[in-house]
Amino acid sequence: MAAxxxxxxxxxxxxxLRAGKNIEKLMIRREAGGDGIREIRQxxxxxxxxxxxxxxxxxxxxxRTEHQGVIAFLSxxxxxxxxxVITRAYENAETPLILALDSVTDVRxxxxxxxxxxxxxxxxxLVPKMGTARLGPDAVKSSAGALLRxxxxxxxxxxxxxxxxxxxxxxIVACTEKGSTELSASDLxxxxxxxxxxxxxxxxxxxxRMADELVRIPMAGSIGSLNVSVATGIILHAALSQRPGRx
Numbered sequence: 001m002a003a004x005x006x007x008x009x010x011x012x013x014x015x016x017l018r019a020g021k022n023i024e025k026l027m028i029r030r031e032a033g034g035d036g037i038r039e040i041r042q043x044x045x046x047x048x049x050x051x052x053x054x055x056x057x058x059x060x061x062x063x064r065t066e067h068q069g070v071i072a073f074l075s076x077x078x079x080x081x082x083x084x085v086i087t088r089a090y091e092n093a094e095t096p097l098i099l100a101l102d103s104v105t106d107v108r109x110x111x112x113x114x115x116x117x118x119x120x121x122x123x124x125x126l127v128p129k130m131g132t133a134r135l136g137p138d139a140v141k142s143s144a145g146a147l148l149r150x151x152x153x154x155x156x157x158x159x160x161x162x163x164x165x166x167x168x169x170x171x172i173v174a175c176t177e178k179g180s181t182e183l184s185a186s187d188l189x190x191x192x193x194x195x196x197x198x199x200x201x202x203x204x205x206x207x208x209r210m211a212d213e214l215v216r217i218p219m220a221g222s223i224g225s226l227n228v229s230v231a232t233g234i235i236l237h238a239a240l241s242q243r244p245g246r247x
Contacts, residue, residue, distance in 0.1 A: 005074055005136050008067040010036035017043040022075045024134060026051035029059060029069035040070060048156055050130045077135040082153040082161055085124040086168045086191075095243060096191045098165055099236070100126040102158055102207050103198040104228060107133045111142020112229035113196070118146035120236035121243070125150060126165070126193070128158045162210050165193045171212045175235050176203050177225060179216030186215040188239040196232050 007016045007023075014036060016023060026044055028037060030053045044051045059067050082098070089096040099122045104110055110133040117125060132154075133139060140147045155161040162172055170191040175183075188194075195211065197203035208214065217226065217234055226234070 006063060007072040007074065008063055008065045008070070010034075010040065010068045010070055013040055013070050013072045014043065016072055016074075017047065017049075021072075022078060023047075023049050024073045024075040024136070025049065025129075026073070027054045027059060027062075027071045028052070029056045030054065032069040036068075037070065048129065073134065073136070075135045076137060076140050077147050077152050079154050080124065080151040082124065082126060082155070082164055083168070085151050085153060086165065086170070089123050090168075094123070095189075096165075096168070096170055097122050097239060097243075098124055098126050098153075098170065098193045099232070100158060100162065100165075100193050100195045100207075101132065102195060102203045103128065103131040103201075104196065105131065105133050106199055106228075107136075107138045108142045109133070109199060109227070109229045110135070111139045111144075111147065113232045114139070114143035114146040114150055116229065116233040116236055118143075118150050120233075120240045122150065122236065125152045126158070126161045127152065127154055128161075129154050129156055158204075159206055159210060162193060162195075162207065166210075172210055173213045173215055174203050174208055174211035175215050175217065175231060176208065177216055178202075178208070179214035181213055181215050183215055183217050183235060183238055186213060186238070188235075188242045192239065194235055194239065196228055196235075199228050 007013050028051055059071055086096045099117050170193050172193045174195040
């Protein structure tokens with residue numbers, strides 16, 4: 001992990017938070033206290049930045065810099081507001097297409113997914129703030145730079161973002177092995193959110209319950225599942241083929 005990908009130390013982290021730096025998450029030493037740590041926690045809560053209590057050994061492994069019990073991780077990817085992205089799409093006479101990722105944690109998968117999203121006309125990625133792959137240099141590199149061009153909208157809970165999208169008239173389609181509709185028979189037209197699940201557990205029950213349609217990709221092999229980045233490319237290609245004005 002590059003040194004310029006982190007801010008270490010109580011007062012440097014406070015200044016980064018006060019300055020509105022694009023901080024993805026914080027790690028704070030367990031049992032850490034004092035006015036500075038309390039201010040960091042309050043600023044993180046105000047800005048809805050997730051923080052994680054960790055043993056000091058984990059912080060020591062991440063940096064040789066004097067961290068004083070706290071490290072902030074910077075994101076190269078600027079966040080955008082989901083409501084603004086959808087509104088802008090409508091104003092441009094475009095049909096909104098949002099790709100929601102339910103706890104995709106592998107950095108390379110995240111990059112490959114962002115690259116497919118760029119290629120197939122997705123307006124934005126929607127991801128939860130916790131339990132998601134870091135949007136740092138490795139993810140940007142894996143995306144061939146797509147993460148720097150494609151809006152990323154982060155929400156405290158994925159269901160919050162899905163409710164907001166639904167308020168704008170978007171249907172929610174979840175791609176899952178539990179789906180009763182085969183991809184070839186699915187309706188991927190109109191304003192849409194496509195939801196893809198985690199590499200190991202798939203889409204959470206709370207998100208599945210919000211879906212208007214559960215779609216599965218038919219397979220002939222014996223393994224029974226696809227890598228999430230491959231599955232994403234397949235369903236996004238299908239969505240593009242159904243949408244008017246496609247190349």
